[in-house]
Amino acid sequence: MATTGTDSPRERYRAQVRAEITRHAWEQMATAGASALSLNAIAKQMGMSGPALYRYFASRDDLITELVREAYRSLADTLHEASAAGADLSGLAHALRDWALTDPHRYFLVYGTPVPGYQAPADTTAISSEIMTTLLDACAALPRAGAATSFDSHLEDHRDWAAGHHAPSGALHRFLTFWTRLHGVLSLELAGHFTGMGFDPARLFAAELDELMSS
Amino acid sequence: MATTGTDSPRERYRAQVRAEITRHAWEQMATAGASALSLNAIAKQMGMSGPALYRYFASRDDLITELVREAYRSLADTLHEASAAGADLSGLAHALRDWALTDPHRYFLVYGTPVPGYQAPADTTAISSEIMTTLLDACAALPRAGAATSFDSHLEDHRDWAAGHHAPSGALHRFLTFWTRLHGVLSLELAGHFTGMGFDPARLFAAELDELMSS
DNA sequence: TGTACATCAGTGAACGCGCGTTCACTGATGTAC
DNA sequence: TGTACATCAGTGAACGCGCGTTCACTGATGTAC
Numbered sequence: 001m002a003t004t005g006t007d008s009p010r011e012r013y014r015a016q017v018r019a020e021i022t023r024h025a026w027e028q029m030a031t032a033g034a035s036a037l038s039l040n041a042i043a044k045q046m047g048m049s050g051p052a053l054y055r056y057f058a059s060r061d062d063l064i065t066e067l068v069r070e071a072y073r074s075l076a077d078t079l080h081e082a083s084a085a086g087a088d089l090s091g092l093a094h095a096l097r098d099w100a101l102t103d104p105h106r107y108f109l110v111y112g113t114p115v116p117g118y119q120a121p122a123d124t125t126a127i128s129s130e131i132m133t134t135l136l137d138a139c140a141a142l143p144r145a146g147a148a149t150s151f152d153s154h155l156e157d158h159r160d161w162a163a164g165h166h167a168p169s170g171a172l173h174r175f176l177t178f179w180t181r182l183h184g185v186l187s188l189e190l191a192g193h194f195t196g197m198g199f200d201p202a203r204l205f206a207a208e209l210d211e212l213m214s215s
Numbered sequence: 216m217a218t219t220g221t222d223s224p225r226e227r228y229r230a231q232v233r234a235e236i237t238r239h240a241w242e243q244m245a246t247a248g249a250s251a252l253s254l255n256a257i258a259k260q261m262g263m264s265g266p267a268l269y270r271y272f273a274s275r276d277d278l279i280t281e282l283v284r285e286a287y288r289s290l291a292d293t294l295h296e297a298s299a300a301g302a303d304l305s306g307l308a309h310a311l312r313d314w315a316l317t318d319p320h321r322y323f324l325v326y327g328t329p330v331p332g333y334q335a336p337a338d339t340t341a342i343s344s345e346i347m348t349t350l351l352d353a354c355a356a357l358p359r360a361g362a363a364t365s366f367d368s369h370l371e372d373h374r375d376w377a378a379g380h381h382a383p384s385g386a387l388h389r390f391l392t393f394w395t396r397l398h399g400v401l402s403l404e405l406a407g408h409f410t411g412m413g414f415d416p417a418r419l420f421a422a423e424l425d426e427l428m429s430s
Numbered sequence: 431t432g433t434a435c436a437t438c439a440g441t442g443a444a445c446g447c448g449c450g451t452t453c454a455c456t457g458a459t460g461t462a463c
Numbered sequence: 464t465g466t467a468c469a470t471c472a473g474t475g476a477a478c479g480c481g482c483g484t485t486c487a488c489t490g491a492t493g494t495a496c
Binding site for chain 1: 470471472473474475
Binding site: 030031032033034035036108111112113114115116117149150151154155158159160161173176177179180181182183184185187188191192193196197198199200203204206207208210 | 245247250251323326328329331332365366373388391392395397398407408411413414418421425
């Protein structure tokens with residue numbers, strides 16, 4: 001027993017090839033879109049035969065699931081790191097924006113048009129709530145300005161989703177507006193709906209963020 | 216010359232069949248998603264052979280283009296009608312929301328994840344600016360509250376997109392926040408990102424709209 | 431009103447294509463004594 | 464250190480499938496005199 005099962009040469013090799021497969025999958029997605037993802041095309045690009053990929057992924061759906069997982073994991077890590085480096089809610093917003101601009105297709109795979117019939121695996125919802133918690137912490141750390149609204153009290157009655165988090169309902173509300181407003185700007189920007197309009201989307205993002213931080 | 220060329224029986228029949236094709240196309244889209252749209256499947260559903268559809272659409276891309284056009288046209292008409300019936304910006308927001316909830320796939324076809332390589336035809340951008348104009352009118356009709364921001368003056372320098380509209384930059388700003396914020400809530404709601412969270416998305420939408428109307 | 435002709439909707443066969451996936455196999459890599 | 468065996472990555476052939484699209488055709492509908 002020189003090496004453990006999880007670190008044997010073969011396991012390491014497997015992990016490398018798996019990573020190379022998903023790397024090519026991301027490239028192909030950026031070129032042809034999420035729906036055009038093809039195992040055979042990826043194999044060809046890697047100089048392998050098509051069936052070879054079945055050593056690494058049980059099916060095409062399995063590969064897509066892995067991509068979704070990678071996308072969630074990457075965003076959660078990005079926010080964790082920013083938070084650990086002392087970023088406040090504004091810092092997290094910029095980390096989110098940078099992450100989205102780095103690879104728009106990755107962003108859309110998580111927050112874009114849903115694929116009918118595709119059901120996200122359980123562990124991605126766990127990562128999703130990691131992301132929520134990080135953002136909620138940052139929201140709760142901000143001083144509360146303005147009076148409580150009727151939506152605040154509605155949230156007080158429906159706060160199960162903020163699993164165990166003790167943030168006041170004002171922070172929950174701020175988290176939701178943070179999420180929806182920044183997603184609104186980002187997704188329209190990434191989808192190209194501002195191209196040709198002339199103004200700088202980064203400044204719209206900044207303006208929305210300003211209002212979020214001071215409300 | 217009993218009937219004009221645009222109203223001959225044959226032309227009328229053509230228009231009917233075209234409409235039936237797009238009707239089935241929308242159904243298929245709701246079931247299997249935009250990328251799974253298939254001419255052969257539509258033909259089968261209509262009890263026709265596949266090649267028959269080529270009398271009505273030159274190609275699959277041509278059909279998709281028609282769907283995009285229909286979606287834009289439908290939204291523009293919806294907002295026009297609401298506006299003509301005396302709706303203010305808040306009324307337009309509810310018309311938009313109702314329109315989106317009626318057929319989420321239609322909404323996503325216009326504002327969702329872009330299909331790489333697909334270029335919208337010129338006339339849809341014309342309809343798109345009809346939509347903008349209607350919303351801008353409603354924004355300009357609202358009293359301006361709050362001081363001008365630096366983003367307002369940035370917009371003053373880049374207002375070409377508001378083609379010929381004489382709205383003050385504050386109205387342009389309000390239009391952009393209207394668009395991005397409501398799209399943020401709507402798209403996340405329609406994509407199912409709020410399911411299981413417990414709160415009522417309609418109330419979040421209303422809360423955001425309240426803030427838009429009073430800022 | 432009736433006949434001759436043109437238009438055009440729809441069919442069925444056929445094309446090439448790339449897809450996901452299976453299967454039996456070869457050959458290299460790692461393991462056990 | 465060397466041999467015998469097990470594991471497993473990758474291949475090539477093959478499967479059935481549905482796709483978009485073309486083509487030559489039939490038959491019904493509309494038009495012109």
